[in-house]
Amino acid sequence: MATFLVASSGSDPTGPRELTSDQAGRLAATRFLNYQAGGRAVTINVPGTDGGLTITGSLDYRGKIGYGAVRGTGRDTSSDGLIQWTATTVFVHPMANTPAKAPARPPGSGWYRRPLQRQGSSLDSSLAIALKLGSDRPDNAELLPQNGAAWVGQDRLDGHRVDIMTGPSAGPSARATSGPAGDVRYWIGSDGTMYRVRAGVASAPEPVVIDFDTQKYVPVRPVPGATPTR
Template sequence: MGTAAVAAAAFLVAGGGSGPSGPRALTSDEANRLAITRFRNYEARGRAVTITVPGTAGGLIVTGSVDYRDKAGYGVVHGTGRDTSSDGLIEWTATSVFVHPMANAPAHPPASPPRSGWYGRPLQSSGSSLDSSLAIALRLGSDRPDNAELLPQNGAAWWGRDEVDGHRVDVMTGPSSRDRSGTAGSVRYWVGSDGTMHRVRVDVGSASQPVVIDFDTQKYVPVKAVPKVAPTR
């Protein structure tokens, strides 16, 4: 299990970080911060991410970057508790996945993708924990804030306080919303005092454990298109 997954699991076992635990209704300030958290990612253009993907035969960890303006991600995949057959570079959009297998994948993806050795396929809309995780990561950015008044009405709630990588955060469940990748309660956001998203945990139907996405885990590297393979956006 990766660092992100261990941290998220510790939160669940403890029932929350320091301070009282929920659930309870969002305050006005909390609703406003949850409403802008995806817009903050779009404002930043891109964020560095570590995506911990569960699996019955061992998990996967994707370390890389997501461009929230162009809706594309790029990173390196490492298996955990499994062989290295899935290791390598990966780039993805909302509809396509491109992989570059590597026997000795680096800890971080190179700034410029290799010029050859890529294989493309459609992104699966269901049945793949990896593809679900990649799609969720892309949907964590929006070109406009959400409606803060509607979030509580659609099931958003406050669950507790925590600390992520030195940042004090509030943990909130997201509302029922198709573009937010889940029903009310299935998505948790670790949100800072300025609305910055620091962690997201999402239940997916194809896995018994949640997907965990941590932000700013390394330096952001701008996403460049895979050479000679045109992504469908």
């Protein structure tokens, strides 16, 4: 069973209830649709005890690489700048005046490279979760209910009517927030499009929230030294 993830809403849920066959099919296909699309524009809101971080950028689900601008929320600007990441490596480019959107062509120098931390960092856990929201094949719809997936309620995001569904654990960096199936929620449209994901992470008191299509998608150009997976 492939790793699964999800997010939270302001609407009052009426579930949880067992998934219908249509809902299970959409949940099973949603990560594959991200992969088929090639990439998605995202805003990742990363929680933290000393204030959060907001990453605005793009995820290339075929290349398995993300890129964006990082800005602190309720904290100092020491973490502001540009960021690019793969499943194993994080590249950061500090900036005194970070733009609202990352430049389409990353700077050719000034990058610092480090391994992506598997535990203890809400930022790195959020980056890893975001990359896992694309898959080169659909999940098994019949197995989803057996692994804790359920329908929670409905919502409307940017004019889209969506179903909110819980999914199985997001892996070792995820933290159960309301039971085994409660640490990940997906906001999914009638055609299976993923619009939001919320996932608890072990290193933060609040969940990470990932919103899709928050701006125009810009193809990701690897920084010098980054090796995307094709």
